[in-house]
Amino acid sequence: MEAITTLALVVAVVAGARSTWSPCGVSMLSTITPVTEASRERRYGLTVGWFLIGAIAGGATLGVLAATLATAVNALDPSTTASLAVLAALALVAAAFDARSLGITLPGHGRQVNESWLTRYRSWVYGIGFGWQIGAGLTTYIVTAAVYLTVAAAALTASVPVAFGICLVFGLVRGLAIFLGARLTTQARLIEFHRRFETARETSRRITIGVLVAVGVTAAWVAAGPIAAVGAAVVSGGVVATMRPDLMRVRPTALGSTTRVEIGDRPTAGLIG
Numbered sequence: 001m002e003a004i005t006t007l008a009l010v011v012a013v014v015a016g017a018r019s020t021w022s023p024c025g026v027s028m029l030s031t032i033t034p035v036t037e038a039s040r041e042r043r044y045g046l047t048v049g050w051f052l053i054g055a056i057a058g059g060a061t062l063g064v065l066a067a068t069l070a071t072a073v074n075a076l077d078p079s080t081t082a083s084l085a086v087l088a089a090l091a092l093v094a095a096a097f098d099a100r101s102l103g104i105t106l107p108g109h110g111r112q113v114n115e116s117w118l119t120r121y122r123s124w125v126y127g128i129g130f131g132w133q134i135g136a137g138l139t140t141y142i143v144t145a146a147v148y149l150t151v152a153a154a155a156l157t158a159s160v161p162v163a164f165g166i167c168l169v170f171g172l173v174r175g176l177a178i179f180l181g182a183r184l185t186t187q188a189r190l191i192e193f194h195r196r197f198e199t200a201r202e203t204s205r206r207i208t209i210g211v212l213v214a215v216g217v218t219a220a221w222v223a224a225g226p227i228a229a230v231g232a233a234v235v236s237g238g239v240v241a242t243m244r245p246d247l248m249r250v251r252p253t254a255l256g257s258t259t260r261v262e263i264g265d266r267p268t269a270g271l272i273g
Contacts, residue, residue, distance in 0.1 A: 001083070001158060004157050008154050011211075011215055012169045013169065013170075014146055018143065018204050023250050024134055029181045030181075034184060046123060050128045050131065051128070056171050056175060058133060058139075059170050060171065061136045062136050063168055069154075084223035087215070090149055095209050098205060098208055098209050100245075136171070137167075
């Protein structure tokens with residue numbers, strides 16, 4: 001199962017990184033920064049420390065789900081070849097969802113975290129609370145199928161500690177993203193950062209799709225050899241050829257406060273999450 005573990009870790013890292021472009025990810029990078037924490041008379045270093053602890057705890061929560069599924073997979077005792085074949089198929093389906101090639105919306109929800117926590121509670125409360133919801137992956141807005149694939153790939157290892165650890169890595173990556181805002185000490189820097197960050201949204205999506213395709217082709221190769229890999233590559237080519245634009249845009253409406261999610265030309269209400 002070493003190959004599955006390695007591929008699952010790759011998926012966890014890319015899922016955590018890509019999720020930074022979710023509404024919650026953008027919100028955290030506008031609400032927890034040196035300039036915004038100073039405005040609330042809070043210490044940025046302490047808040048991000050609590051946030052990272054919360055994100056790891058969220059990853060652990062997701063890990064419990066993955067470990068439970070890993071127990072079920074272990075009971076079924078599939079061959080390594082079968083597990084790799086399933087992973088290959090799921091990775092290509094995930095890539096198709098992210099490419100919007102299937103013509104259907106990624107399963108999920110638009111739940112947002114509560115921005116009133118920022119003024120109602122101490123920094124350790126909203127730091128841990130927001131971090132946990134970010135690290136758990138499935139509790140707020142989901143922008144990539146790689147999050148679901150992380151859980152599935154972890155379960156396919158058929159190992160409780162390995163599955164749990166893979167989800168911890170996901171939570172850690174999501175938590176570490178908060179440090180992207182460490183140098184945002186002025187409003188001007190904050191505004192410029194978010195302009196550049198939103199510009200990179202499509203690049204992050206394409207990189208994620210590329211990684212998912214690579215995981216699918218690699219899993220197919222290890223499972224059944226070069227012929228299977230060629231077949232997976234052909235399917236991947238179809239996914240890329242039918243890729244549609246990502247219609248989501250996420251922008252802070254008041255830096256240090258809320259974000260506005262736009263789907264195409266249709267804006268939603270300003271929300272944090």
